[in-house]
Amino acid sequence: MNTSEFYMTAINMVNEETLRLDNFCDTLDKDADEKKKQIVEYKRAKYRYAGITNVWCVLRLNYRNRATNARTNYLAPKINEIFTSNERYFGLYMSAPDDKKADYALYFGVKAFAEDKLQSLENELSLSTDWEKVELEERIDGIKFAISCLNTAWQSEGGVIL
Numbered sequence: 091m092n093t094s095e096f097y098m099t100a101i102n103m104v105n106e107e108t109l110r111l112d113n114f115c116d117t118l119d120k121d122a123d124e125k126k127k128q129i130v131e132y133k134r135a136k137y138r139y140a141g142i143t144n145v146w147c148v149l150r151l152n153y154r155n156r157a158t159n160a161r162t163n164y165l166a167p168k169i170n171e172i173f174t175s176n177e178r179y180f181g182l183y184m185s186a187p188d189d190k191k192a193d194y195a196l197y198f199g200v201k202a203f204a205e206d207k208l209q210s211l212e213n214e215l216s217l218s219t220d221w222e223k224v225e226l227e228e229r230i231d232g233i234k235f236a237i238s239c240l241n242t243a244w245q246s247e248g249g250v251i252l
Contacts, residue, residue: 096193097153100243104146104236111139137225141211141232145204149240152200156192164195172206173199197244201237208233 118125118132125132148169156164163170163183174180179198186194211230218226 094153094193094196096197096243096247096249097149099246100239101146101149101153103239103242104142104149107235107239108139108142108146111135111142115139134224134228137228138232138235141229142236143232144207144229145200145233145236145240148203149196149200149236152196156196163199164192165199169199169203173202176202193247197240197249201240204233204237204240208237 114135115132118128148166152159152165152169155166159165159167159170163173165173173183173195176198179202183191183194183198208230211226211233215223215226215230
């Protein structure tokens with residue numbers, strides 16, 4: 091399969107943000123006094139990173155294995171299950187030209203996974219304590235950021251954003 095411009099754009103955007111968060115946390119890890127001063131920002135960055143990398147891993151794994159997963163709509167079985175249960179996204183994939191199906195599956199499959207994860211975390215918010223709420227909000231922001239990267243990359247390839 092050819093290199094996907096959609097994938098390259100999305101993964102580069104996500105990588106840029108995770109690198110920024112890594113650098114911030116690594117800098118604080120090297121300076122204990124400064125880390126104590128910025129512990130809230132440090133923990134927020136870690137939780138945001140967790141939300142983003144959750145989507146990043148699914149995007150990367152499904153891109154790398156898409157040829158192997160051709161029988162399951164180019165997606166890992168669990169992601170394909172989430173994807174095929176989303177009638178709107180799966181319908182768009184089914185109507186895509188054959189030469190674009192792998193990218194359609196990647197975009198809509200990863201987006202369906204991220205939205206599913208987002209909904210799950212948002213449901214937990216109402217039952218969370220103060221600090222749990224902060225953690226969940228940062229993870230949610232991370233996932234929303236990753237979804238925005240997917241959307242931007244998809245749009246840059248001429249795809250329609252839903």
